[in-house]
Amino acid sequence: MSLFLRIPRTATLALLAAGAACAHAQLSEEVPFITTPDHVTLEMLRIAEVGAADHVIDLGSGDGRIVITAARQFGASGLGVELVPDLVEKSRANARRAGVAGKVEFRTQDIFDTDLSSASVITMYLLPEVNLQLRPRLLRMAPGTRIVSHDWDMGDWKPDRSVKVDVPDKKVGLEKSSRIHMWRVPAPVEGLWCAGAGALRFAQRHQQYSAQLQLPGASAQRWKGRIVGAELPAPVGGPLRPALHWREGALEVKAGVAGLAAGTRFERAGDKAACGA
Numbered sequence: 001m002s003l004f005l006r007i008p009r010t011a012t013l014a015l016l017a018a019g020a021a022c023a024h025a026q027l028s029e030e031v032p033f034i035t036t037p038d039h040v041t042l043e044m045l046r047i048a049e050v051g052a053a054d055h056v057i058d059l060g061s062g063d064g065r066i067v068i069t070a071a072r073q074f075g076a077s078g079l080g081v082e083l084v085p086d087l088v089e090k091s092r093a094n095a096r097r098a099g100v101a102g103k104v105e106f107r108t109q110d111i112f113d114t115d116l117s118s119a120s121v122i123t124m125y126l127l128p129e130v131n132l133q134l135r136p137r138l139l140r141m142a143p144g145t146r147i148v149s150h151d152w153d154m155g156d157w158k159p160d161r162s163v164k165v166d167v168p169d170k171k172v173g174l175e176k177s178s179r180i181h182m183w184r185v186p187a188p189v190e191g192l193w194c195a196g197a198g199a200l201r202f203a204q205r206h207q208q209y210s211a212q213l214q215l216p217g218a219s220a221q222r223w224k225g226r227i228v229g230a231e232l233p234a235p236v237g238g239p240l241r242p243a244l245h246w247r248e249g250a251l252e253v254k255a256g257v258a259g260l261a262a263g264t265r266f267e268r269a270g271d272k273a274a275c276g277a
Contacts, residue, residue: 028142032049036150040178041066042073043165048121048146049183050074051256057081057119059111059126059134064091064104066123071100076121080106081114116141124152139206143230143246144188151179157206159183160228186227187246193266197276198265213242216276 015131035042038181041056044066052075058066061080068091070076082088091106107114112132116122116137122145124131131152138147139157153159167178170180188202198215213221224240225232233245244254249268254261269275 010034021167024116030120036066037170037178038065038069040150040167040180043163044123044180045074045121047069047161047163048123050076050121050267051077054120055079055118055124056121057114057116059114059122059124061091061106062087064094064106064167065178067091067104067106067176068095068100070121071095071103072098075158076103078104080104081111082106083108083110083111112262114134119145121146121148123148123150126152128152128155131155138183139185139265141185141187141226145185146185147185149181154183157183160207184229185230187230189227189232189251192269192272192275193251194269194272194275195264195266197277198260198264198266199269211241213260218259221257 022035033131034039045056050070054070054074054076056067056070056076058076058078058080061067061082064087065080067080070078073139080091085108088106088108092101095101095104095106111134111197112134119141120140123126124147126134126149131149131154135154135157138145138259139153149156153176158267161182163180165178165180165244166176168176170176170178184192184207186202186207189202191202193200197216201212201214203210204227207227207228208224209223211222223224223238225241230246231247232251234243240257242253242257242260247255250261251266253262253264253266256264261271
């Protein structure tokens, strides 16, 4: 684990602003606390389409403003995770003042020790290398979970949506703007799926997939598409292809095509090399 993983998010951002190689050695508690501006916070929650049914976990929650705003303005519940005890206490006090203490929780905890399974939305303002270390865990979350990052991306896991927000008084970096990126965790469809002797085989790279459908007595159908959470919509244009819905261990045909009826259920083949064997 690198040094950046053990220090507060706000401190790592301040180090980034300094931009000096020697900053690692000069880290101290005097590093200023850099907050996410309120209008950026709102845009992060809007791009994730946060609502009353959501549970938001903010990784490196600082003074708690993202979780508190999610509860106060969008009706969500939330958890803020922060390494600095004083900031956690400040967050709890801010939540009481905002009247949302019953809907949110704040913990002094390392983000890598945090159980993320209850989240429908994850928000974060972390360095790129931290994002990449979190990425395997995020990709294992429930399909459709929204991940929102302030400024930093996830390498070759490209965001589903990005927006640019003007921040005239921004203290980090040279640009006076922030980029907000949002991903929906894609369903894991890689491999072979069977419905009787019918075979549906996927190759997957994050949201992108290529598929081959082989039905008894018919020519193979091939297509490419994009996964949207638990949904695999039919590609727009070209020959008709099935629309599919993922649920644990199964893919259900939502809209059928010739030779494949709506409601057909494909199940994971496991170790089988072929369907119908």
